[in-house]
Amino acid sequence: MTDASVLRDFTQPDELSDLTLVIGGTPLHVHKQYLAEWSPVWRQMFLEECSSPQDLHEIAMPDKNLQEVTELLHCIYSTQKPISDANVRFLLELSDEFKINRVKERCEQFLKNQECSLGNLVIAEKYNLRSLYKRCMEHAKTKTLEELDSSVECKKLSQKTLLKIYHDKIEMLRDYSKDLTQKDRQTLKDCDTLKMEKENMKRSLQSIQVLWESPSKRCFRHIADSAFNYSCADCNEKIYFEVRKLCGEGQHLRRYFPKQLDKKSST
Ligand SMILES: [Zn+2]
Known part of the structure; x- marks a missing residue:
């Protein structure tokens, strides 16, 4: 469905389009009712923009990028363009701003299928993606102190998240050290057993050796x-x-x- 020919061309109006989003002079023809169902923010905007929603025909979005908004529209219209490395960042930002939860969830799912990274942790924190956050936190605590200290991504994290990473790390190391102590004790015990067995074996061999004497x-x-x-x-x-x-x-x-x-x- 990523073929450009099957994607809707929003610059062309259809029989039912009743609203244009104007970005950098380019009109994108959309459907009020449809957008309102996807985004409570848009819904509010359509209701507040003018006294009668029927009279609203145009919204200017001067601070938005034409390609990015088009991509977002492709994701919510029936064409359902897939989330990709190329669009996930701005789709997250736009879906967060307009509270388009279903697109946001798809973005999170896409990132969850990627390898965990500190970069994705930054994104998870920024857009409050809980499931991705949890997964990336598990990954973050396995980084070395040097990796964490020198990471540019870490500097973008909140103090709270950073503290939690270091806290989890300490806990992980404490468990590891407990584990080592236990293993050490077991090894000493095994060593004693082996020593005893060796002595017994020596005695058995000696008792055979003395037969000839x-x-x-x-x-x-x-x-x-x-x-x-x-x-x-x-x-x-x-x-x-x-x-x-x-x-x-x-x-x-x-x-x-x-x-x-x-x-x-x-x-
Ligand atoms: Zn003999």
Whole structure:
């Protein structure tokens, strides 16, 4: 619908147009009743401008920009031109001035679909766009102090909004610091547990290691030897049995490699 050919040409009157807005010498032919429905400000203006609204045929708008007002008219007439980067700023200003809430809401929706920025926060504050304001405030508190201090946009914000940004920022950092303290405590606890497990593991390994040094764990022929006889099949068999016994209950395996053990037992 943005094609220029389907857009209404307001410089040409139609059978029902009963009012001209004159901007810089150019007449824009519009419909009183229609505009009045969109804007309470216009409605008031039409009623107050002259004693009988029927006699009102022309309103001069010397301080307005022809292209911008035309764009606004395109947005409220049935052509419903879409809001864009090119028109959103002045459409907001005009719809705010003439209280054309439906256009204002469309502008806000358009800005809400954009990435949050300090620039949009300035706009949200200026035109009292609450939903956009809230969203951009969430974004603003994530900026660094340096970014906030050096931002030109921040200088356009009210003291109240600035204070709220810094306040939210402090709160966010406080939560973050609480979170870190908690994590730190948990890490210390985990560290203690790991130390204990490491000691237990060492003990288990040592108890296996001493098997080769204990004469009672050898076969009867080598029970009196000063060292383990690795070439004796019976001694090796006995050691194998002892190691199996230690591992048999699988306590240390379950404790240190629980996941691997689960996998084995399930396959
Ligand atoms: Zn032996």
